[in-house]
Amino acid sequence: MLYADYTSSTPVLPEVKREMLPYFDELYANPSSLHDFALKARRAVEEARERVANLLGASAEEIIFTSGGAEANNLAIKGVVQANKARGRHVVVSAVEHYSIMHPLQSLAREGVQVTRVGVDEHGRVRVEELEQAIREDTILISVQHANHEVGSLQPIKEVAEIAEERGITFHCDGVSSAGVVPAKVEELGVDIYTLSAHRFYGPKGVGALYLARGTRLLPLIEGGIQERGYRAGTENVPGIVGMGKAAELAEKEMESRLEKLRRLRQRFIAEFLEEVPEAKINGHPSEVNPMYAHISVAGVEGETVVAELSAKGIYITSGSPCMARAAKASHVLAAMGLSAELIRGSMLFSLGIPMSEEEAEKLAREAGEVIRRLRGG
Amino acid sequence: MLYADYTSSTPVLPEVKREMLPYFDELYANPSSLHDFALKARRAVEEARERVANLLGASAEEIIFTSGGAEANNLAIKGVVQANKARGRHVVVSAVEHYSIMHPLQSLAREGVQVTRVGVDEHGRVRVEELEQAIREDTILISVQHANHEVGSLQPIKEVAEIAEERGITFHCDGVSSAGVVPAKVEELGVDIYTLSAHRFYGPKGVGALYLARGTRLLPLIEGGIQERGYRAGTENVPGIVGMGKAAELAEKEMESRLEKLRRLRQRFIAEFLEEVPEAKINGHPSEVNPMYAHISVAGVEGETVVAELSAKGIYITSGSPCMARAAKASHVLAAMGLSAELIRGSMLFSLGIPMSEEEAEKLAREAGEVIRRLRGG
Numbered sequence: 031m032l033y034a035d036y037t038s039s040t041p042v043l044p045e046v047k048r049e050m051l052p053y054f055d056e057l058y059a060n061p062s063s064l065h066d067f068a069l070k071a072r073r074a075v076e077e078a079r080e081r082v083a084n085l086l087g088a089s090a091e092e093i094i095f096t097s098g099g100a101e102a103n104n105l106a107i108k109g110v111v112q113a114n115k116a117r118g119r120h121v122v123v124s125a126v127e128h129y130s131i132m133h134p135l136q137s138l139a140r141e142g143v144q145v146t147r148v149g150v151d152e153h154g155r156v157r158v159e160e161l162e163q164a165i166r167e168d169t170i171l172i173s174v175q176h177a178n179h180e181v182g183s184l185q186p187i188k189e190v191a192e193i194a195e196e197r198g199i200t201f202h203c204d205g206v207s208s209a210g211v212v213p214a215k216v217e218e219l220g221v222d223i224y225t226l227s228a229h230r231f232y233g234p235k236g237v238g239a240l241y242l243a244r245g246t247r248l249l250p251l252i253e254g255g256i257q258e259r260g261y262r263a264g265t266e267n268v269p270g271i272v273g274m275g276k277a278a279e280l281a282e283k284e285m286e287s288r289l290e291k292l293r294r295l296r297q298r299f300i301a302e303f304l305e306e307v308p309e310a311k312i313n314g315h316p317s318e319v320n321p322m323y324a325h326i327s328v329a330g331v332e333g334e335t336v337v338a339e340l341s342a343k344g345i346y347i348t349s350g351s352p353c354m355a356r357a358a359k360a361s362h363v364l365a366a367m368g369l370s371a372e373l374i375r376g377s378m379l380f381s382l383g384i385p386m387s388e389e390e391a392e393k394l395a396r397e398a399g400e401v402i403r404r405l406r407g408g
Numbered sequence: 409m410l411y412a413d414y415t416s417s418t419p420v421l422p423e424v425k426r427e428m429l430p431y432f433d434e435l436y437a438n439p440s441s442l443h444d445f446a447l448k449a450r451r452a453v454e455e456a457r458e459r460v461a462n463l464l465g466a467s468a469e470e471i472i473f474t475s476g477g478a479e480a481n482n483l484a485i486k487g488v489v490q491a492n493k494a495r496g497r498h499v500v501v502s503a504v505e506h507y508s509i510m511h512p513l514q515s516l517a518r519e520g521v522q523v524t525r526v527g528v529d530e531h532g533r534v535r536v537e538e539l540e541q542a543i544r545e546d547t548i549l550i551s552v553q554h555a556n557h558e559v560g561s562l563q564p565i566k567e568v569a570e571i572a573e574e575r576g577i578t579f580h581c582d583g584v585s586s587a588g589v590v591p592a593k594v595e596e597l598g599v600d601i602y603t604l605s606a607h608r609f610y611g612p613k614g615v616g617a618l619y620l621a622r623g624t625r626l627l628p629l630i631e632g633g634i635q636e637r638g639y640r641a642g643t644e645n646v647p648g649i650v651g652m653g654k655a656a657e658l659a660e661k662e663m664e665s666r667l668e669k670l671r672r673l674r675q676r677f678i679a680e681f682l683e684e685v686p687e688a689k690i691n692g693h694p695s696e697v698n699p700m701y702a703h704i705s706v707a708g709v710e711g712e713t714v715v716a717e718l719s720a721k722g723i724y725i726t727s728g729s730p731c732m733a734r735a736a737k738a739s740h741v742l743a744a745m746g747l748s749a750e751l752i753r754g755s756m757l758f759s760l761g762i763p764m765s766e767e768e769a770e771k772l773a774r775e776a777g778e779v780i781r782r783l784r785g786g
Contacts, residue, residue, distance in 0.1 A: 033445065038438035039643065047432050054425050054612060060416035063726050064712065065719035067411065097475030097614065100642030104630045130632025130641055137631060229643060234432060236475065236614050236645025251629060252482045253515060254508025263508055264478030265417065265607060267614025270648070334442065341443035348441050 032345045034394050036322055036383030037179070037207065042273065043232040049276045050234065053269040061266050062257065071268050078275025085278040086224065087215035088241050094261045095271050098238040099206035099227030101251070103130035105240055105262070106202045106223045109248035110171045111138055114200070118168030120144045124156040125366040128179045131204055132362075153315040154183040154367045162193050172201050176219070177208035180350065180363040180379065181314035182323025184212065191220025200246060206230060206238075210281035212289065212320055222246045226278075228270070232384070233277030237270035288384050292321035295382045299324055299391040303380075306399020311373060313364070324380040327364075327373035331405045336378050339401045345394065348379050410723045412772050414700055414761035415557070415585065420651065421610040427654045428612065431647040439644050440635065449646050456653025463656040464602065465593035466619050472639045473649050476616040477584035477605030479629070481508035483618055483640070484580045484601045487626035488549045489516055492578070496546030498522045502534040503744040506557045509582055510740075531693040532561040532745045540571050550579050554597075555586035558728065558741040558757065559692035560701025562590065569598025578624060584608060584616075588659035590667065590698055600624045604656075606648070610762070611655030615648035666762050670699035673760045677702050677769040681758075684777020689751060691742070702758040705742075705751035709783045714756050717779045723772065726757050 042050075059068040061075050079090045086093075096102040111121065121138075123131060125147040135145045146164040150156050156174055165172075172194050174185050187203055194201035202223040205214055209224070210231025216224055224241040228234055240261075242248060248261060255263035281288075300312055303326065313325040333349035340347055350361050364374045380394060420428075437446040439453050457468045464471075474480040489499065499516075501509060503525040513523045524542040528534050534552055543550075550572045552563050565581055572579035580601040583592055587602070588609025594602055602619040606612055618639075620626055626639060633641035659666075678690055681704065691703040711727035718725055728739050742752045758772060 031445065033437075035437065035441055035443065035445075038441045038446075039436055041434075041436040042432040044433070047429075050432075051425075054420040054428075055422070056419075058417055058419040059411075059413065059724070063413055063416045063724070064715050065413065065724040065726070066722075067409065067413075067719070067724045068416075097479065097645070098642045100632050101475065101479075101630050103632065104641075128632065130630075133631035133641070137627075227643075234645075234647065235643055236648045249515075252479050252508075253511035254478050254481065254506065263482075263511070264476045265605075265613055267475070267612075267648075269612065270614045270645075337442050341445070344444075346437070346441070346443040346445045348443070 032390055032394055034380045034382065034386070035346045035348050037379065037381035038348055039229050039235065040232045040383055041385070042234050043277065043280060045280065046233055046273045046276045050269040050273040053272055061268060074272050075266050075268060078271045081275035081279045082226065082239050085210065085282045086241050087217055091259070092241055092243060094240045094242055094258045095266065096238045096240060096262055097236055097267065099225055099230070100130040102225040102238045102240040103128065103204055104134050105248070105251045106225060107131060107134040107171070107173060108138065108251055110200050110202065110223070111143055112249040113247040114170040118170040120146070120166050120169045121171045121173065122146045122148060122161060122164045122169055123173045124148050124150060124175065124185065126150050126154050126178055126363040127173065127175055128204060128206065131173055150366050152367055154178045154181045154363060155315060155318070156185055156190070158186055158189045158193070161190060165193070165197055165199065169197070169199050172199055173204065175204040175207065176214060177212065177320040178314070178363060179207045180361060181325040182207065182320040183315040184208070184318040184320065187219045187221065195220060208320055210278060211322060213285065216241055216243070228274035228277055231277055231281045234270050234273040237267055237274045239274065289321060291384060292382055295386055295388060295391045296321045296324055298388050299380060299382065299395050302392050302395035303399060306395055307402050313367070313377065322381050322383065324382065325377065326380065327369060327377040328402055329372050329376055331376045331402055333376055333378040335405060336398065336401055339405070340398060343397060345397055349377065350379070410768055410772055412758045412760065412764070413724045413726050415757065415759035416726055417607050417613065418610045418761055419763070420612050421655065421658060423658065424611055424651050424654045428647040428651040431650055439646060452650050453644050453646060456649045459653035459657045460604065460617050463588065463660045464619050465595055470619055470621060472618045472620055472636045473644065474616045474618060474640055475614055475645065477603055477608070478508040480603040480616045480618040481506065481582055482512050483626070483629045484603060485509060485512040485549070485551065486516065486629055488578050488580065488601070489521055490627040491625040492548040496548040498524070498544050498547045499549045499551065500524050500526060500539060500542045500547055501551045502526050502528060502553065502563065504528050504532050504556055504741040505551065505553055506582060506584065509551055528744050530746055532556045532559050532741060533693060533696070534563055534568070536564055536567045536571070539568060543571070543575055543577065547575070547577050550577055551582065553582040553585065554592060555590065555698040556692070556741060557585045558739060559703040560585065560698040561693040562586070562696040562698065565597045565599065573598060586698055588656060589700060591663065594619055594621070606652035606655055609655055609659045612648050612651040615645055615652045617652065667699060669762060670760055673764055673766060673769045674699045674702055676766050677758060677760065677773050680770050680773035681777060684773055685780050691745070691755070700759050700761065702760065703755065704758065705747060705755040706780055707750050707754055709754045709780055711754055711756040713783060714776065714779055717783070718776060721775060723775055727755065728757070
């Protein structure tokens, strides 16, 4: 087996799993109970909160745990809009946001919220001048992802943050495809709200977080308890939160060495792939990119057929965003980047991870090249 | 240590944990990916769905996995109200629902939704005639819990269901404090929507489910993907869902023997407790009750002090709903049951679980009795 779908999900690291295990059947109290046994669970949650805060250079009290990136994005979008209704009802986003940003906005639009989608360049990066022009008197929220979820391009977050700050508008950044992989210090980025998903950086599925800068107004999505300072009710997923904390700690400590490895893997994979299929188009920004991503379009093949053919050989990649893969919808990201319908159809995402070796990256390129050449009758 | 706080959370059973483990680091694919490796994760989720459906006597396609009971209750309340806005804006609930029902309704009330809270008898059971009278032309939802979350009384669900069906009103039942413990076949109960929480029946925290009968209208709370048939976006918490499935399977298989044991434990505990503190008041219905619950009021003591004193001896109980315990609010449940302020202050919940022995149940009563007598200066 050769797994190259790390942007869809990552395995939980052994150290992460080990820290989670006692919280299933030994330290299983509800952290909200008032007795001493519950204290151990509560402390574990708070230690994890410190670790996630540390990854972002934030304070622990600015971290809200959620059930994952989708919930955190929904909470950010709906929560900011609900909390700021009296101030305005206009939201600015990039045209290449994830569905967990776009769909909540579509629902809010039915209630009178207006949304401006700002275009991107050929690398999928939002046009900052266009974004600035889109801002109105009644704009209450700007939301731009940190790394694009399909092609991995890093967005000009600092520039957007400066504009948002100047105008006094809340700025949310979806960091699901970046957090725990590339540096994301919230002060440096200048964001007010930032989304993280643990299973994207070797933590467990079913847990995520929202960084919420002090003073940012937000109403809860899941109500009915005072957990997470009232921003998110429900018994805490203690093992999941502990796992996210450990994964964040490791990500912070090993970030540079992991990035170096990923960049090397990516370079090697792309070089080899271009030898195999010289006419392939490498999508995403050439340098400002999350190095897990190698998103490629090849004219004359169907991405999904390549996925299936490689899968039959035990090689696992994807042809698009997993959240909508089974809906078989064309990618709005690639369309916004100006790719032709043929190149959109012929696109595939090879994603690299820290357990992968350079030999595997090369093998991945060779095997994919072989399948693609065969499919094109070459 | 003597744990008697099983209604706040239960330990994950060894068989449950064992089934979950491979999904952290072996079968870690995103179930939505299109390759064969993802198929294993997807099949595991679907098998768990079958098991949860089986516990309820439902079909697998009627089960929506969530991050827990709180999310499921919020989804039910907000989702039904949003989906039925055109038909009406009135909701009927009992006065003793959990905060994850009450708080969403408070938010909806700010948007013009009207809520009627129906009173309960001295055992905390909703007054069915009063409920029937509360129904209006524009009533779109009735929500009554299966077992009360503080005293354990079982509500007259079938009677409420008949009224709801007659009037063509969607009926939601919060089963967090009953599912997996007492029989809950949805056809028999007659509910349209039913909430479950895995960590309340020896499954993991961070996962729950909503039964949604075919044809019931509901809008999603977390949007942005086609997971859970579009009712709940976000990468599935595969290990958590697998754990919930196994816990449901075991609960279904062992329900009768577990109930028998719990009834025995409860009887023994209460008999012994009344010998220790003869003037204690046992709350909740004498027979129609989830036998995990032994909710007791004693005049002249503070429930929280008893919790703290027992905690210092390694005995863990609770004085109220853990979701609000740290907010130190007086219980709206006990107030609705007509308890005096003094008895509300002096109330405590001993909750029993399948790992407990009869000797432990007796010891629990003796130790609590000793603490209470000492606190009352007796």
